[in-house]
Amino acid sequence: MTTEIRPATAADAAAIADLHQRSWRSAYRGLLPDSYLDGRAGDELAARWRTAFTKDEPRRVILVAAAPDCIAGFVAAWPKGPDKALIDNLHVAPGQRGGGLGRRLMGRAAAELRRLGFRAAFLEVIEGNHDARGFYRRLGGVEGELFVEPIGDHPTRVIPIAWDDLAVLEAAAGGA
Template identity: 45%
Template sequence: MAATDSGFREAGAADAPAIAALLTASWQDAYAGLLPAELLQDRMPALHRDAWAAHFAAPRPGIVLLAEGPEGLRGFCAAWLEGDEAYVDNLHLRPGLRGGGVGRALLGRAVRALAARGAARAALTIIDGNEGALRFYRRLGGVDGAPYPAMLHGEAVAYRRIAWDDAAFLVAACAA
């Protein structure tokens, strides 16, 4: 992928603080009511800073793709190549930008990059109850499974896996 593609570029270590800040703001917006306020407000900023610093110190195979505009970082997508699957670990936008096509563009470009490296399928997990995300991924042809219990930073949550048997189908849906 080129260094820039109409406001999109791969992230580097210098981007870690901006990614962590955007991720925290997105979580505080999207998961209010789904996760404890203490986790979102007090613990999440440091957890995200540490996680992204650690990622760039020892990157996983995959891509961290940024969407930028005149106002700065608009969103990012982090997807890992796990066997023949593009696992979308993060797709987050700055609050207020949902519904404008940035997320769809990020997701399609990230999965396309991993498909070029051998990903035949794609999948992700969401926190159950995040109805906006569930609708978004279903519109793109994702098939969701039943919620299952998990722990997230010491808090009980329910996750829901969403999958695409064909990564190319997801890329095409994102481009439509």
């Protein structure tokens, strides 16, 4: 099955929201309360993706891994300063993990961010999400100091992960 990494459009918003919700429910089970994951989280993610493409932000990067019949993954990044970007979400569909799509999405995102003039990037990962932390370390991400922030209303222990040089991320991910 060929899977193409391409820029997302507004027409992808509903499929991205659906994948986002399914990914949260599988990856964050036990890390966030079931009542939140199975309740309000879905509405919040749907609302987020309904508006994501209407924001006038020329330096955002939203990419999808488009399989012939579905969206198999996505990554989004937003400016946080003139040369630093927040990688806000990276999700691969539960049945497709471990096959290299996460790596390809990160590599292409790093390349796009560099093209837009960004030098560095960071993201936040839930402390107990050990698989994602291993994946980011594999791609050269450096973990910072743990902090607590609300997800939904739930105080959540979160680790920041940074790349001071996006070229390192792009190279570690195998290029664009």
